[in-house]
Amino acid sequence: MTSSALALSGVLAANGEGFHAPTVEEFYPAPIASFSLLGLDFEITRITIIMWIATAAILALLVSAVRRPTIVPGRLQWLAESGYSVVRDGIARDVIGPKGLPFAPFLASLFFFILANNAMSIIPLAQISPNSKFAIPLVLALVCWVLYNWIGIREQGVGRYFKDAAIPPGVPAAALILVTPIELLQVFIIRPFTLAVRLFANMFAGHMLLAVFALGTSYLLFVGNFSVIFAPFSFLMALAMTFFELLVIVLQAYVFTVLMATYLSGAVEPAH
Amino acid sequence: MNILAAESHNPLIPPISEIIVGAITFGILLLVLVKFVFPQMEKTFVARREAIEGGIERAETMQADAKAALEQYRAQLAEARTEAAQIRDAARADGQQIIEELRAQAQEESARIVARGEEQLASSRQQVLNELRGQIGTLAVELAGRVVGESLADDARRSGTVDRFLDDLDGMSAATAGDAR
Numbered sequence: 095m096t097s098s099a100l101a102l103s104g105v106l107a108a109n110g111e112g113f114h115a116p117t118v119e120e121f122y123p124a125p126i127a128s129f130s131l132l133g134l135d136f137e138i139t140r141i142t143i144i145m146w147i148a149t150a151a152i153l154a155l156l157v158s159a160v161r162r163p164t165i166v167p168g169r170l171q172w173l174a175e176s177g178y179s180v181v182r183d184g185i186a187r188d189v190i191g192p193k194g195l196p197f198a199p200f201l202a203s204l205f206f207f208i209l210a211n212n213a214m215s216i217i218p219l220a221q222i223s224p225n226s227k228f229a230i231p232l233v234l235a236l237v238c239w240v241l242y243n244w245i246g247i248r249e250q251g252v253g254r255y256f257k258d259a260a261i262p263p264g265v266p267a268a269a270l271i272l273v274t275p276i277e278l279l280q281v282f283i284i285r286p287f288t289l290a291v292r293l294f295a296n297m298f299a300g301h302m303l304l305a306v307f308a309l310g311t312s313y314l315l316f317v318g319n320f321s322v323i324f325a326p327f328s329f330l331m332a333l334a335m336t337f338f339e340l341l342v343i344v345l346q347a348y349v350f351t352v353l354m355a356t357y358l359s360g361a362v363e364p365a366h
Numbered sequence: 367m368n369i370l371a372a373e374s375h376n377p378l379i380p381p382i383s384e385i386i387v388g389a390i391t392f393g394i395l396l397l398v399l400v401k402f403v404f405p406q407m408e409k410t411f412v413a414r415r416e417a418i419e420g421g422i423e424r425a426e427t428m429q430a431d432a433k434a435a436l437e438q439y440r441a442q443l444a445e446a447r448t449e450a451a452q453i454r455d456a457a458r459a460d461g462q463q464i465i466e467e468l469r470a471q472a473q474e475e476s477a478r479i480v481a482r483g484e485e486q487l488a489s490s491r492q493q494v495l496n497e498l499r500g501q502i503g504t505l506a507v508e509l510a511g512r513v514v515g516e517s518l519a520d521d522a523r524r525s526g527t528v529d530r531f532l533d534d535l536d537g538m539s540a541a542t543a544g545d546a547r
Contacts, residue, residue, distance in 0.1 A: 122375050136383040145388070149395050156399060160406040165417045167410075178407050199404035203396045224388075229380035233388040291378075298377065 113313050116305035121227060121298070144214050145224035152210035181205045181351060189355040193362045197355070200241065204234060205351040208293065212343035215301055216336050223343075226297035228290065235290035238354045243282075246361030258364055289353060296346045300339045307332035503528045 125137035159174030167175060178198075185205075186198035208225065215223035224230050246255040259281045260274050307328050314325035507528060 118375055118377055121377060134383045134386070135381070136387065137381075138387075142384075142387060145391055149391050153395055153398055156403045160403050160410070163406060163410040163413075165410075165414050171410075174403075175407055175410070178404060199400040200396070202404060203399040206399065207392055207395050227380065227384060227388075228378055229384035230388040230392075232380060233385055233392055237389075237392065294377075 112317070114309070116302060116309060120222070120301065120305060141222060141224055141227055144220045144222065145211060145230065147220070148210040148214050148224065149207065152206050156206065177206065178202050185348075185351055185355045189352060190359040190362060194355065194359065197358055201351050201355055201358075204238070204354060205347050208234070208347040208350055209344065212297060212347055215297055215304070215343065216339050221304070222301055223297040225293055225346075226301050228294045231290040231293040234293070234350070235286040238289060238357065239282075239286035242354070242357040242361045245358060249362050250364055254364065255361075285357060289350065293346050293350055296342050300335075300342055303335050304332060304339060307335055499532070503532070506531060 121141070123140045125139050126143065127138040129136050155170070156174050159170045163171060181202040182195070182198040186194040186201050190197060211224045211230065213223075214220040215226065243255075246259075249255075250258065260278050261270060262273060262277055265273050310328040311325050311332055314321050314328055510527070
């Protein structure tokens with residue numbers, strides 16, 4: 095009941111008698127197939143299929159873009175290379191520095207995966223992003239968490255890395271009582287958690303907003319009284335929110351990647 | 367109201383199976399992109415950079431070649447000009463020398479001709495003088511013999527008289543020359 099989505103659905107339900115506001119159940123469609131493996135229940139839902147389609151699509155796009163590379167790129171090759179260059183030069187090299195280039199492929203994979211899955215939130219017929227399921231951003235955040243800690247240990251050594259994380263240089267000894275727990279909490283728990291939640295919440299809320307205005311439009315159209323005049327406004331809001339969602343799609347993919355680059359940068363270079 | 371149903375799902379607590387499916391999906395994408403797609407792009411970037419740099423290098427080489435050719439052409443032109451000037455100067459000098467030589471030769475020739483003429487003149491004068499001397503002597507003696515009527519056959523006396531007469535003549539002519547002067 096703490097979820098804002100539930101609160102929203104409650105408010106909307108109170109307003110209109112027959113209006114069924116979208117609830118969190120939006121994100122739990124009926125499974126298409128389900129099976130048990132090693133004591134775990136696997137459910138293949140519509141959203142799982144959307145994730146596979148998004149992933150397969152971006153893979154197919156990128157693979158076909160580099161299948162026959164030419165010095166003077168074709169349109170598709172140029173598009174794919176531009177996307178990669180944004181991450182490679184704009185994020186890996188600019189945020190981490192010259193040592194960042196080896197991480198460019200990982201960061202770009204992250205970027206393209208998030209972008210493709212985010213895009214599903216406004217692509218017709220899908221219209222829900224797999225990233226609005228907490229599991230997917232969590233997977234990404236955990237992979238990032240493992241990677242930047244491993245790189246930190248590899249580059250600086252176990253002792254140095256944990257010491258720098260716990261005792262930031264330049265902090266007075268007395269302050270360490272406060273700073274050390276906060277820093278440790280921040281590096282090892284808050285970072286991956288915020289990384290995952292930021293992406294998840296954005297896509298979750300985005301879908302809820304779009305669903306509210308889309309369902310609202312159809313409800314107002316068919317409600318059968320003077321409220322029908324409000325239907326265009328609801329539709330315009332749904333349209334505006336779609337454009338807003340487009341912004342969020344790109345922005346969140348970018349933000350996730352930039353933050354991961356920042357964490358990697360901290361792992362590669364000892365704290366100043 | 368679906369509140370009851372909603373309560374059974376907490377969006378922040380995903381089932382492990384979803385995490386596994388997500389991880390596998392992302393893992394496949396990561397594998398393909400990191401192992402194949404992005405290295406291929408990096409290769410293309412390198413090839414492109416080399417192609418561009420190669421092009422620039424080629425252009426620079428061509429420019430340098432053209433410049434060298436121009437320099438060579440200019441040097442050759444300057445050389446030809448110098449050579450022409452040298453040839454001209456040499457020809458002028460040669461001409462001058464030839465003229466000088468010819469002039470000297472001509473002067474020498476004329477001097478020689480003049481000298482020979484003078485020599486001939488002197489020798490014929492001497493000859494004439496000697497002939498005259500002999501003839502004048504004979505004529506004078508003959509004349510004197512006739513005038514005085516006496517034979518002056520005696521050689522000694524005759525020659526003495528003649529010589530004296532001639533000397534007188536010489537002295538006379540000298541005195542006349544001296545007077546004339």
